[in-house]
Amino acid sequence: MKLIISILALSLISEFVARADDEEAEVRATIQTFYKNFNEGFTAPADYATEDWNHINPTGGRTQGSEAVLNRVREVHRTFLKGAKETIESMDVRFAGNSVAVGTVTSVSSPFVSPGGTKHDVQHGIRTFVIVKRGDRWLIVQDHSTTITAPPPR
Numbered sequence: 001m002k003l004i005i006s007i008l009a010l011s012l013i014s015e016f017v018a019r020a021d022d023e024e025a026e027v028r029a030t031i032q033t034f035y036k037n038f039n040e041g042f043t044a045p046a047d048y049a050t051e052d053w054n055h056i057n058p059t060g061g062r063t064q065g066s067e068a069v070l071n072r073v074r075e076v077h078r079t080f081l082k083g084a085k086e087t088i089e090s091m092d093v094r095f096a097g098n099s100v101a102v103g104t105v106t107s108v109s110s111p112f113v114s115p116g117g118t119k120h121d122v123q124h125g126i127r128t129f130v131i132v133k134r135g136d137r138w139l140i141v142q143d144h145s146t147t148i149t150a151p152p153p154r
Contacts, residue, residue, distance in 0.1 A: 027093050027101045027131050030138045039085045041077035046070050049140040050132065056144040058125065085110045099133035124148040
């Protein structure tokens, strides 16, 4: 009897671990789709985000709602970020519950010139995503991007 209970318990644990791995892979795929769209100038639909998506850019600007976010990031990618690419260096995913995950990505971007004429060489950034499960899909509900700067000399 103990053997049967042990086998059943191991089976349930294995199923739980496999399901958790699948969920994490789905969250990672959602984030990777965001970066693919970034690298294509956000020309594709944002089917990886919720309708109430909130986006906070590296300078602290906030745009709310998927349509408004797409309009803003497309405008930026048609102008000073035209052709800019961002490559994921690392990604970690944590689950805050059964239907909420937080993804943290460090990345490196290609050089660009900002609207004021400032030249930016390769930059490192960190972006936090809040991803929610809606139905059977994981979708971005919030992202916040920050440029990583070197600490000031002491």
